[in-house]
Amino acid sequence: MRVLEVGDGEIRGEYVAPTVDQVLWGRLPCATDAPILTVEPGSEVTFDTLSHEGILEDQGRDPERFFAPYEVPVLRDAVALAASETPRTFGVDGPHVVSRPVAVHGARPGDLLAVTILETTPRVPYGVVSNRHGRGALPGEYPLADDGAVFSAFARVAADGVHGELPLVPGGEQHARFPLRPFLGIIGVAVAGDQRPHSVPPGAHGGNIDINLLVPGATLYLPVQAEGGLVYVGDPHFAQGDGEVALTAMEASLRATVRLDVVAHEDAVRRFGELAGPLAEDADHLIPTGLDEDLDVAMSNCVRAAIALLQARHGMDPRMAYAYLSAATDFDISQVVDVVKGVHARIRKADFAHLGTPS
Known part of the structure; x- marks a missing residue:
């Protein structure tokens, strides 16, 4: 090459x-x-x-x-x-x-x-x-x-x-x-x-x-x-x-x-809610993140970010969002070696595509 x-x-x-x-x-x-x-x-x-x-x-x-x-x-x-x-x-x-x-x-x-x-x-x-x-x-x-x-x-x-x-x-x-x-x-x-x-x-x-x-x-x-x-x-x-x-x-x-x-800011809140940290997106997934020196806390932060994203984007009740994440979403460890550890979720856009484009 x-x-x-x-x-x-x-x-x-x-x-x-x-x-x-x-x-x-x-x-x-x-x-x-x-x-x-x-x-x-x-x-x-x-x-x-x-x-x-x-x-x-x-x-x-x-x-x-x-x-x-x-x-x-x-x-x-x-x-x-x-x-x-x-x-x-x-x-x-x-x-x-x-x-x-x-x-x-x-x-x-x-x-x-x-x-x-x-x-x-x-x-x-x-x-x-x-x-x-x-x-x-x-x-x-x-x-x-x-x-x-x-x-x-x-x-x-x-x-x-x-x-x-x-x-x-x-x-x-x-x-x-x-x-x-x-x-x-x-x-x-x-x-x-x-x-x-x-x-x-x-x-x-x-x-x-x-x-x-x-x-x-x-x-x-x-x-x-x-x-x-x-x-x-x-x-x-x-x-x-x-x-x-x-x-x-x-x-x-x-x-x-x-x-x-x-x-x-107004468009960001409408599309994603109030973001406290990084959020990624690709053709198939929304990818909220959670960060903390404690991996357990990073995981919890990622789940909270995912719930808030689903609330803002689709009007989903947080209890139902929590249930949906457990049933349908993968949570991956980004890294465990950078002092502050990272977790990211992969929320499938296809699961909500029948609802139309978020307002």
Whole structure:
């Protein structure tokens, strides 16, 4: 497959590159961060995103040396960022490389910013799944003692371009094969105030929500907290299972094109009710979310969000909504490794299609 260096190939709409001056490393934008770009609602923006795997300090902060054993191309923007003096404190800030924010004209607190995924294209033919520092779903068990503080599993894109391959043993010839579904783990809006949030825990601002349903055709709705919305993206994945149990998924650099729209407050309330956090939608599902450091509480929050959504959208009695969710809706664990854990529900639109378009 073709390697997409910064600016190579076809680019739709406006363009944001992961150059040293256009990214934050380990922190997310806040309201006092100046936008690198201001667009009108309905605009398309293409982001080249950069994976943090191979550039972190515990991997040597030298991607050319880190990837040399695998004989793969290394992106020039990865080399430049690793060699830069971009402000970041290892062990204090997060690992993620995040775009500086894009403002959408007319977006105001109380509105929703709608981010629709149009295209996701791998920039390289490989990725990394890592487990480090006693994190993940089994801290204290993995990494193994012989691995040290970090274990990195190298995964290739298969020759067919639609599957990933992970060796059964490190460096082995036999592989497990799994479908690729490239998506952005981080999509968010700037928080109010002048303090940049840590890049790891998700929240009402979105951020590191790691919902693998956010593939082309899906839309993420985020409550605006600052003028212009100030949307940003990062944490690109080629694939991730619900839960992301080892700490990371198949992390790999991605080109992503999105459309940015504004849903005015009154319209947002009519369509979705009052949203306290992220809500996603694809062709088949409404996808409310629940977040908390306690997974049980995250699950409860997701159920409450789903009930409120059904009330607002279809006038459903909350008791009946609760019963419907138990009978007909799947609740999935988005991730359990980002301090704040995530649950998302998949409410089938078809179950209500006979009622007509919600008023």
